[in-house]
Amino acid sequence: MSTVEQKESAPYNEMKKALALGALISALGTSMPLQAMPYDTPDTWGGDLESRARLTGNWGGVRDDMAKKGVVLDMDV
Incomplete structure (x- = not known):
């Protein structure tokens, strides 16, 4: 990969990290048992x-x- 390609893919990598973190938080939130x-x-x-x-x-x-x-x-x- 050239330097230009790395710079162009950097925002996509950040977006992937943010989406993965959001998915992890959602999964943890829904997996915890709820009590009324x-x-x-x-x-x-x-x-x-x-x-x-x-x-x-x-x-x-x-x-x-x-x-x-x-x-x-x-x-x-």
Whole structure:
């Protein structure tokens, strides 16, 4: 390789290094195990409009059943 070719390929080598580093960081980030935080659920999501925990209620009992199994779908605005 001539000196000119080495100078022209230098930016590509830097880009390859940056992409390899980004791929390594992404791989490490996705390979680490994730743990969910415990979420306090009310006894029931249902009730009248003024007393229930969330506006949409308990979805015909489905939300209460899911919460008992550890699945909670919730959103705060």
